[in-house]
Amino acid sequence: MKKKASTLVLQFLLLGFAYAADLLQNPDFESPPPSLPANSTAPFLLKQNDTLPGWSFDGEVYYLKASGGGHAVQLAQDGRINQTFAASADFEDYLLTFAIASPGGASCSSNGSVVISAPDSQGVFPVVGEQQRAVYGQFLGSWGDGEAIDLVIGSETTESDANATCWPVVDSIVLKSIASLVKANDNELVNGGFEYGPDFLADSTEGVLLQPAQSPLQSPLRQWSILGTIKYIDSKHFAVPQGNAAVEIISGNSSGIQTATQLTKGSSYALEFTLGDGNDSCVGDLEVRAQAGSVLQNYTIQSKGTGSAQKFSFKFKADSDTGTTPISFVSYTSSQTKDGVSCGPVVDDVVLRASLGLRLAIQWKFLLSLLLLVACVMK
Structure with a gap:
């Protein structure tokens, strides 16, 4: 009985779980069509009698096999591919990461797009001629x-x-599932460290672009709305102040992230966060406006593009009549690296703490609920 109680307590304390293995068949198209001619490197048009392992297809679809390795599909006139996967037994959120490119480079217009759809969502992702390859993330749905x-x-x-x-x-597709997230004991925000988002591609060094998402429930950056375009960056290829992931605000023009949380009206809180640069040669003054409720503060860091970071904090009182307090980080400026890639300020490790008195009351309430749960289990 004690072992069972310990297991339930552990499940009660879990913050979330991500899983990305074997959800799709042949996600990187490394398994070619059986009818592909041996040693062929020319684009291979899939005909009605051809098969693409793991995928069905319609319209004009080409299989691409590069001479130096790597495989992909080109979606030409009315071209589309699809695959049916089984959701897990538990209700989870599903996030997609994928890479798209324009093989013609700068000679191609920017009118082409890739459309990703599932039962609960649809996203349109532009193919920019000047940019040979772009990696995007999308929230697919919850099942x-x-x-x-x-x-x-x-x-x-x-x-x-x-x-x-x-x-x-299109190539390098990764599908990931995430269980429900809850608040940590020391943070009033869910996913304040931005550890829960789309997967990073193993063959990519450029991060993952996230397009606007008005609802935090339908955002690939879990529990955060996205304003404008941001880049989800990993610690393997960028300077990340804390943990494995952070957010880089790259598009300027009122771009950033926003969430909301239930707070006690009239109580005092402190918002703590870290600003920096991604060690991606993004040089200049990077400005961010942080907002908590009706309190707004502007912060500027002088970046040399070498991965510096600085912690900030400010205090405020919750004043919302509805009890829901918005928290946001917005940048109004954008910059470019020496290679012409859009860049901007990095935001990470966002923590919202209650005042000492309120925090102690919340902790006692949490402990009491936990003790009651254990007592019920051990009866």
Whole structure:
């Protein structure tokens, strides 16, 4: 009985769990069509009788096999691929990471797009000619009970006579599931360290672009809305102040992140966070406006692009009549690295703490609930 109680207590304290193994078949297209000619490096048009392991396809789809290794599909006129996967028995959120490119480079227009859709979502992702490859993240939906989920990836263009070499190329797809997240004992915010988001690609060094998401429940950065375009960065390739991941605000023009939490009106709180640069040669004054409720503060860090970071904090009183207090970090400026890549300030390790008196009351309430749970289990 004691072992069972300990197990339940452990489950009660878990903050979340991410899983990304074997959710899709042939996600990187390394298994070629059986009918692919041996030693062929030319684009191979998939015909009606061909098969692509793990995937179904419609329209004009090419299989690409590079001479130096690497495999992908090109989605030409009305081209699309799809795969059905089974959701887990538990209700979980599903996040997708994928890479797209324009094989024609700068000679291609930027009108082409990739459309990703699932039963609960659809996203349109532009293919920019000047940028050979871009990695995106998307929230697909929330499912459980072994539901069959159809993932569809297709092409879209606004041109009636698009250049055949400019149709988008898709490769390196990763599907990840995340269980429900809850607050940690020492932080009123969920996912304040930004550890829960789309997976990073093993063959990518550029981070993951996240497009605008109005709802934190439908955002690939779990529990945070996205304003404008941001970059989700990892500690393997960037300077991340804390943990494995952080957010880089790259598009300026009121871009950033926002969340909201239930606070006790009239009580005092402190918002703590870290600002820095991603060690990506982003040089200059990087400015961020932090907001907690009705209190706004502007912060500027002087970046040399070498990975410096600085902690900040300010105090405020919760004043919302509804009890929901918005927390946000917004940048109004953007910059570029020496290679012409958009960059900006890095935000990480966001912690919202209650005043000492309120925090002690919350801790006692938490301990009392935990003791009651243990007592019920041990009866």
